[in-house]
Amino acid sequence: MGGRRILTLNVNGDDYEVVCAPNTTLLEALREKAFLTGTKRGCDLGACGACTVIVDGQAILACLSLAADMEERTIRTIEGISEGGDLSPLQQAFVDHGALQCGFCSPGFIMSATELLAENPHPERAEIQRRLAGNLCRCTGYVKIVEAVEAVAQGTDGGSR
Amino acid sequence: MKVLNVVGQRVPMHDAAAKITGQAQYTDDLVLPGILFGRLVRSTKAHALIKSIDVSKAKALPGVKGVITAQDIPDRVYGIVPKAKDEHVLARDKVRYIGDEVAAVVAIDQETADEAARLITVEYEELPAVFDPLDAIKEGAPLVHDNTPGNVSAQIHKEFGDLEGGFAASDFVFEDSFYTQAQNHAPLEPHAALAGWDALNGDMTLWSATQIPYFLKRNLSTTLLIPEQNIRVIKPKVGGGFGQKIDMFAKDFCACWFAKELGRPVKFVYDREEVFQSTRQRHPMYLTVKTGVSKEGKIIAQKITAHADGGAYNSTAPLMITLSCFFVMIPYKIENLVYEGYHVYTNKPVGGAMRGHGIPQPRFAIERQIDLIAKRIGVDASEMRLLNAIEAGEPHPAGFIINTCGFADSVREASRAIGWKEKRGKLPFGRGVGIACASFPSGVANMSHLASGCVVQLSSEGRVSVLSGAADIGQGAETVIAQIVAERVGVPMEDVHITAADTGLCPLDAGTFGSGVTVRAGNAALNAANDVRAQLFPVAAEALGCEVDEIEAANRLFWVRSDPDRSVGMRDLLRQYQYIDRPLPIVGRGAWVPPATSATTLLTNNGNLSPSYSFMTQAAEVEVDLETGRVNVIKVLTAHDCGQPINPMLVEGQLEGSILGGIGYALYEDSTCIDGQQHNPSFLDYGFPTMMELPEMEGIHIDTDDPIGPFGAKEAGEGTQLAPAPAIVNAIADAIGVEFDRLPVTPAMILAALKKQREESAAGDPAAAGDPAAAGDAAACHENAPREEG
Numbered sequence: 038m039g040g041r042r043i044l045t046l047n048v049n050g051d052d053y054e055v056v057c058a059p060n061t062t063l064l065e066a067l068r069e070k071a072f073l074t075g076t077k078r079g080c081d082l083g084a085c086g087a088c089t090v091i092v093d094g095q096a097i098l099a100c101l102s103l104a105a106d107m108e109e110r111t112i113r114t115i116e117g118i119s120e121g122g123d124l125s126p127l128q129q130a131f132v133d134h135g136a137l138q139c140g141f142c143s144p145g146f147i148m149s150a151t152e153l154l155a156e157n158p159h160p161e162r163a164e165i166q167r168r169l170a171g172n173l174c175r176c177t178g179y180v181k182i183v184e185a186v187e188a189v190a191q192g193t194d195g196g197s198r
Numbered sequence: 199m200k201v202l203n204v205v206g207q208r209v210p211m212h213d214a215a216a217k218i219t220g221q222a223q224y225t226d227d228l229v230l231p232g233i234l235f236g237r238l239v240r241s242t243k244a245h246a247l248i249k250s251i252d253v254s255k256a257k258a259l260p261g262v263k264g265v266i267t268a269q270d271i272p273d274r275v276y277g278i279v280p281k282a283k284d285e286h287v288l289a290r291d292k293v294r295y296i297g298d299e300v301a302a303v304v305a306i307d308q309e310t311a312d313e314a315a316r317l318i319t320v321e322y323e324e325l326p327a328v329f330d331p332l333d334a335i336k337e338g339a340p341l342v343h344d345n346t347p348g349n350v351s352a353q354i355h356k357e358f359g360d361l362e363g364g365f366a367a368s369d370f371v372f373e374d375s376f377y378t379q380a381q382n383h384a385p386l387e388p389h390a391a392l393a394g395w396d397a398l399n400g401d402m403t404l405w406s407a408t409q410i411p412y413f414l415k416r417n418l419s420t421t422l423l424i425p426e427q428n429i430r431v432i433k434p435k436v437g438g439g440f441g442q443k444i445d446m447f448a449k450d451f452c453a454c455w456f457a458k459e460l461g462r463p464v465k466f467v468y469d470r471e472e473v474f475q476s477t478r479q480r481h482p483m484y485l486t487v488k489t490g491v492s493k494e495g496k497i498i499a500q501k502i503t504a505h506a507d508g509g510a511y512n513s514t515a516p517l518m519i520t521l522s523c524f525f526v527m528i529p530y531k532i533e534n535l536v537y538e539g540y541h542v543y544t545n546k547p548v549g550g551a552m553r554g555h556g557i558p559q560p561r562f563a564i565e566r567q568i569d570l571i572a573k574r575i576g577v578d579a580s581e582m583r584l585l586n587a588i589e590a591g592e593p594h595p596a597g598f599i600i601n602t603c604g605f606a607d608s609v610r611e612a613s614r615a616i617g618w619k620e621k622r623g624k625l626p627f628g629r630g631v632g633i634a635c636a637s638f639p640s641g642v643a644n645m646s647h648l649a650s651g652c653v654v655q656l657s658s659e660g661r662v663s664v665l666s667g668a669a670d671i672g673q674g675a676e677t678v679i680a681q682i683v684a685e686r687v688g689v690p691m692e693d694v695h696i697t698a699a700d701t702g703l704c705p706l707d708a709g710t711f712g713s714g715v716t717v718r719a720g721n722a723a724l725n726a727a728n729d730v731r732a733q734l735f736p737v738a739a740e741a742l743g744c745e746v747d748e749i750e751a752a753n754r755l756f757w758v759r760s761d762p763d764r765s766v767g768m769r770d771l772l773r774q775y776q777y778i779d780r781p782l783p784i785v786g787r788g789a790w791v792p793p794a795t796s797a798t799t800l801l802t803n804n805g806n807l808s809p810s811y812s813f814m815t816q817a818a819e820v821e822v823d824l825e826t827g828r829v830n831v832i833k834v835l836t837a838h839d840c841g842q843p844i845n846p847m848l849v850e851g852q853l854e855g856s857i858l859g860g861i862g863y864a865l866y867e868d869s870t871c872i873d874g875q876q877h878n879p880s881f882l883d884y885g886f887p888t889m890m891e892l893p894e895m896e897g898i899h900i901d902t903d904d905p906i907g908p909f910g911a912k913e914a915g916e917g918t919q920l921a922p923a924p925a926i927v928n929a930i931a932d933a934i935g936v937e938f939d940r941l942p943v944t945p946a947m948i949l950a951a952l953k954k955q956r957e958e959s960a961a962g963d964p965a966a967a968g969d970p971a972a973a974g975d976a977a978a979c980h981e982n983a984p985r986e987e988g
C-alpha cells in the first residue's frame with residue numbers, strides 16, 4: 038500500500054508514532070500499531086459501537102475514522118479511563134450493577150456513557166437510552182447498563198473518584 | 199435453613215474489572231512474535247462443482263506465506279456430533295452454500311492476506327440448488343450431500359400412548375401450522391483463532407473463541423492428524439457465544455495447519471459478514487401441530503411434525519432434533535403424543551445450537567396454538583395452561599425424572615403480575631397481554647462426553663486456586679464456580695483464583711451448552727471443595743476440640759457451631775496443619791457426571807434427559823401502533839423456577855438478556871436468504887434490539903430447592919429465551935385480534951393484517967371488527983382453518 042507515513046497520535050496523553058497507510062482506520066492504528074486492544078472491533082462498519090473512543094471530547098467510532106485525520110487531536114480510549122488502576126465511578130457502577138457479561142461491548146459503552154455524563158451529568162432515562170442506542174449488547178438486555186448509568190447520574194452510586 | 203455467605207449473594211463477576219477497563223484479552227487481542235494473518239476464500243455459488251482453483255497469483259503476491267485448498271490437507275470430516283460429521287475444512291469437489299470455504303491464505307499482514315484471497319479464482323460448474331426444506335424432501339430434489347437421499351440427515355419419531363385413540367376421545371381436534379425464521383446469535387466478538395506450533399516438542403497450542411475447548415481439541419486431532427495429547431486448546435475471554443461457538447470452524451483448523459506447516463503463529467479473525475453467513479444460525483422450522491382437547495381444555499392427544507432447515511451441513515443436527523422432540527413433552531402433561539422431526543439439508547447457511555437449541559420453534563407453535571384453541575373453545579388461556587401443567591414426582595411418558603417443579607405456580611404468578619384477569623381481552627384496541635410457558639434442561643444427561651472435573655488447591659498462604667474445564671463465555675461460569683468453592687472452603691471471593699478452559703492445565707469438561715455448566719461444572723467444583731474440607735476440617739476440629747461436623751467456616755474463620763467463640767483463623771489453621779507434618783498444598787479433586795438412568799442415546803431410546811428442569815411462564819404487554827404497524831413491548835415479566843440461584847445478579851442478567859433476544863426473535867430478527875444469498879449480513883441490516891427497544895422487565899422467583907444441583911441450583915439463561923416470542927405474539931393477538939403464525943411479526947405484516955381487517959369489517963364480517971373474542975379463526979394470516987371433530 039503506497040502513501041504510508043508516520044503519524045503522531047496522542048492517545049491518553051502519550052504520543053504514539055505509528056506507520057499508517059491513507060486508509061488505515063483509527064481502530065487499526067490503536068489495536069494493531071499502538072497495541073491498545075481495549076477498543077474492540079465488533080463489526081468494522083460503524084454499527085455496533087464497540088470501537089467507540091473519545092476524540093477532542095466527542096465520542097466517535099474508531100472503525101469509521103481515518104488515523105490520518107487524528108493527528109493534532111486528543112484521543113482518549115478505554116485505557117485512559119482508569120489510569121492509575123482506579124475504576125472511574127461509571128466503571129465501578131457497571132461492576133457493582135452487573136452491567137456487563139462477556140465484556141466485549143463494555144469499553145464502547147463506557148466511552149459513550151463517559152461522553153454523555155461529561156456533557157450532561159444528570160441525564161433522564163430516555164436520554165440515556167437515546168444516547169447509548171448506538172452501542173449494541175447481546176448479553177445483558179441493557180437493563181443493568183441503564184441502571185448503572187442512572188446510578189452515577191443520580192449520584193446514588195460511585196467509586197473512588 | 200442453610201446459612202450461606204458467598205453462594206446466593208449478588209457477587210460481581212470476578213473478571214468484571216478486567217473487562218470494564220479493556221484489559222481482558224479476547225482471541226483477537228493476542229499477538230505472538232512472527233505472527234501471520236489468514237483469510238478464507240468462500241464460495242460465491244450456492245451449489246456447484248469445483249472444476250479448478252487458480253492460486254498462482256495469490257502465491258506470487260509478495261508477503262504471502264501460504265495458500266491451501268482441500269487438496270493440500272487431509273481428507274477428513276469434522277463435526278460437533280461424532281456420528282454426524284459431514285464438513286470438510288475446505289470444500290472438496292463441491293460447494294454447498296454461498297460462504298462455504300474453498301481456500302485459505304496466510305500473509306505477513308491482514309491487508310496482504312485479504313488481497314491474496316481476492317486473487318484466487320475458482321471455476322465452478324453450477325448445480326441445481328434447493329433452498330427450502332419442504333422442497334428438499336421432495337422426490338427429485340437436488341441432493342446437497344450425495345450420500346443423503348431425500349436430504350434428511352437426522353430424524354426422530356417418538357410415540358407415546360395412543361395418539362389416534364386420544365384424538366377419537368377428544369371433544370375437539372385442531373390442526374395448525376407455523377413457521378419460524380433464521381435467527382443469528384450475533385455475539386459481539388467475531389470468531390477468531392490463533393495457533394502456535396512448537397516444532398521441538400511437536401505441540402500445537404490454539405487460542406480460540408470457543409464454547410467447547412475439549413471437543414475442538416479432539417476434532418483438531420482427527421482432522422489434522424496431530425495426536426490429541428499434543429494439542430492444547432486455550433479459551434481466552436469469549437465475547438459472547440449463545441451457541442454459535444458450540445462448534446468448530448475453518449479458522450481453527452486452518453490456523454493450526456498453517457502454524458505447523460510454516461512454523462509461525464497464525465491468526466484468523468472472521469469479519470461480521472462471515473459471522474452472519476458462514477458460522478451458525480437458529481434453524482428455521484416448519485411445524486404442524488394437531489391437538490385433541492376436552493371441552494374444558496385438557497390436552498388429550500398431540501401430534502407435532504417439524505421440518506428444520508439445516509442448511510448445508512449437520513452441525514448439531516441429531517441433538518437439535520432430539521431436544522426439539524423431547525421438550526414438547528414438558529411443561530404440559532400429554533399422555534398421547536407423537537413427534538416427528540426432520541433435519542433437512544438445503545443450500546443455505548448452516549443451522550446450529552442457539553440459546554434454546556431446537557426448542558423455541560415448537561414452543562412458539564405450541565404456545566400459539568394453546569391460545570388459538572382456548573379462543574375457539576371458549577376457555578381461558580391461562581387456566582388452560584394450568585389445567586395441563588406437569589408436576590414434580592409424576593411418572594413421565596419419556597422417563598423424565600422431575601424432582602422439583604414450580605411450573606403451575608409460575609403460570610399463576612405471571613398471570614397475576616401481568617394483570618391477566620383485568621387486562622386480557624379488556625384493553626383498548628391496539629393494546630394487549632399474552633403469556634407463554636416453557637421448560638429447559640440443566641444440561642443433557644445420557645449422552646457421551648458429559649463429565650466435568652475440578653481441582654481446588656489451598657496453598658500454605660491460604661490462596662485457593664481452582665482449575666476447571668468450564669468455558670466461561672461471558673455468562674459468569676467462572677464466578678459461579680469460584681462462589682461455590684469459596685462457600686465450601688470458607689473463604690471470601692477474593693481468595694479464590696480460577697484458571698479455566700485450558701485443556702493443557704484443566705480437567706476435562708464438556709463445554710458450555712445445554713445450559714448445563716452450573717449444575718455439571720458447579721457440582722464438580724463442589725466435590726473438589728468438599729475434598730479440601732475433608733482434609734482441612736479434621737485439623738480444625740482437633741484444634742477446637744470438637745467433632746468435624748460441628749465446624750462452621752466463612753471468611754477465613756473456622757468455629758464451633760454451638761459455641762462461635764471457639765474459633766481459629768485460616769492462617770493459624772494452616773500453620774497447625776504444617777506442624778503436624780501434613781503436606782501442603784491441600785489438593786482437592788472432584789468430578790461429576792449427570793446421573794444417567796440408562797446408558798442410551800436419546801435419538802433411539804427414552805430416558806431422563808437432564809439432571810433437572812427449569813420452568814418458566816413469561817407474560818408480555820404490548821401496544822401496536824395502528825399507523826406504523828410497530829409493536830412496542832411495554833413490559834415482559836417472568837415467573838421463573840431456576841432452583842436456588844448461586845448468584846441472583848447473574849441470573850437476572852441472563853433473564854434480561856434472553857428476553858431481549860426473545861423480543862428480537864418475535865419482532866425484528868430474520869437472517870433473510872434469497873436463492874442462497876444472505877441479504878442482511880450486518881448489524882445494521884439485521885437489526886437486533888437496541889437500548890431503545892428496552893421494555894420494563896420483572897422477574898418473579900418461584901422457589902424450589904433442587905436435590906441434584908449445587909446448593910439447589912437449576913439452569914438459568916436458556917430456558918427464558920423460549921417463551922418471550924409466543925407471549926408477545928399472543929399479546930399482539932389480544933391487542934388487534936390478528937393471529938400470526940410465523941416469525942418475526944413485522945410492521946408490514948401488521949399493517950397488511952389491519953388493512954384486511956378493515957376491509958372485512960367494511961364488508962360486514964363481524965369476526966374482523968377488532969373484537970378479540972369474535973376474531974377467532976377468521977383472522978388474517980391464519981392459513982390453516984381448524985378441523986373440528988368429535
